[in-house]
Amino acid sequence: MVLSPQDIHNKEFSTKLRGYNVDEVNDFLDQVIKDYQIVLQENKDLNSQLNEAKDKLSYFNDLKDSLNQSILVAQEAADKVKTNSKKEAEITSREAQKKADDILNAANEKADAVLEEASKRAKKLAIETDDLKKNTRVFRQRLQVMLESQLEVIKGSDWDRLVEEKPTTTYEDIEKVVGSLDNIANPGVQSETKQSNGAADVEETPATVDDSNQTVVIYPDGRTQNE
Template identity: 80%
Template sequence: MVLSPQDIHNKEFSTKLRGYNIDEVNDFLDQIIKDYQIILEENKDLRSQLSESKDKLSYFNDLKDSLNQSILVAQEAADKVKSNSKKEAEITNREAQKKADDIVKTADEKSTQILEEASKRAKKLAIETDDLKKNTRVFRQRLEVMLESQLAVIKGSDWDHLVEDGPTTTYEDIEKVVGDLDNPTNSDVESENKQGNNADAVESTPTTDDKLQTVVIYPDSQK
């Protein structure tokens, strides 16, 4: 039977002549009781840890067996999948080769057709581009005539009178100058028509836009 700290504490010894010092024996027993109590507690903790370790070991052993079984099953399944995949890959490869041959044949036929159509469209586009260049040159010449006419009006003495320092310009003066910009002089119009006719003589192709919009630039009233 294992002694407990209480058994040691309650132990009584008989006395004899010239025996040990009772106080020293009791002090020593008290120290033994303390150490023994510590050892018992440590032993209890170790037993508890050992029990937990055994439970964990048992769990991991069961888990290891389960994993080994799962690995075997997975290996068998992988072998089957590999075999089936190989067969399916061979079938897919043959079908893909056949489809590729058909696609190449169809692509050759379509590419030939597309090249023929593209050649026709390129010829047509070249003709349309040449016509567009001619119309652009005519438009440019007419635009130059119109801009020169407008610039001549802007550089006139009436505009100088509006922006020069001096008496306040009336609304009627501004309206007159703007009206002159909207309606160029007859000589300017005749010059435009003359140069426009010359442009028509240079290029026989009619312009795509015979009407040009007049842009009116109003002077800054704060100047």
């Protein structure tokens, strides 16, 4: 049992012969009581401080646990947000890639269609151009043969006799020479080149031969017209 200052103060000692001085002992006990009271008060204060420190430690421990729990919750929430953001980014990226692929495929299909159409037109134009060249060559050959035939007729001896300055030329002679010219011009000239693939005929432009007083129009089919 711990002594109290009151226990020390009330303590009585028995006396003996040649014992201690009572006044000195009482003075010493008074000093012990004072020091003991100080020590007890300090011990009490220390216990109070210790209790306060324990309370604060408990509070901070609880706060630490709460903060740790909050950190865990925040970390979980951040992980969820990060995961959701990643998923949304992947979905957005896939949708954007799909749209880009669709646009690219549509553009490629349109470009292929345009190229195919242009190729068809180019082939058609090439065929038409080739046919036009063939028809032009045919027309040129016909015209050349016809003009050469007409030139041969004009250079013939019948015309020479016709234009001689002799009174022996009769109307029958002139009619005979003109009739021979008509017989050569009317049958027409056959082409030596055949048209291929059923190409359409090109419109043939008539050629003209200018005489001294009139113009004779000579068509490729052998027809003539005086103007």
